[in-house]
Amino acid sequence: MTIDNDFRPHTESGPRRTIDKVVEALRARDLEALRQLYTTDVVSFDVEPPLVHAGIAAKLENWAKVFQFFATVDYEIRDLTFTVDGNVAFGHAFARLHGTLHNGEAAQGMWVRVTYGMRRTGDTWLIAHDQVSVPFDITTGKGVVDLEP
Structure with a gap:
């Protein structure tokens, strides 16, 4: 019997x-x-209000806003790491959403911290939770959006 290395527990x-x-x-x-990559009950703690975006419709609404804002989209991931055990995985990375605005102007975006919680069903890994955040300056209470990994 051959074991597919992609689906070993760890x-x-x-x-x-x-x-x-x-x-x-x-x-x-x-x-x-994108709909195919998230659980239907995904919970997302994104950078924009409200505090929680629950369910696939809410998650897709966030991505739809990105598509309304950008004419072209690029998404960059750095330092992605996962810990996997059986049918669950959690991971973290730095991510940057950037692209070209509809007026032709380039938008460089900002680096954020992202955490993923995933579940495996059969041979498919789906995102069940994500959290996106920026550090903040405790003295001003404002986000620090000019940091790079």
């Missing part, structure tokens, strides 16, 4: 492949492809 390849597909779907501006 491998990062499955969750990493899902994040790669998120990047591809964002660059393609493809909401339906």
Whole structure:
């Protein structure tokens, strides 16, 4: 019997492949492809209000806003790391959403911290939770958005 290394309990390849597909779907501006990468009950703590975006419709609404804002989209991930055990995985990385605005102006975006919680169903890894954050200056209470990894 041959074991597919991509689905051994402690491998990062499955969750990493899902994040790669998120990047591809964002660059393609493809909401339906994104829908396939999240659980229907995904909980997202994104950088914009409200405090919680619950369910796939709310998550896709956030991505739809990105597509309304940008004419072209790029999404960059750095230092992605996962810990995998059986059918669950959690990971963290730095991410930057940037691209070209509809007026042709380049928007460099900002680096954020992102945390992923994933569940595996069969051979598919889906994002069940994500949290995006920026550090803040405790003396001013404002986000610090000019840091780079």
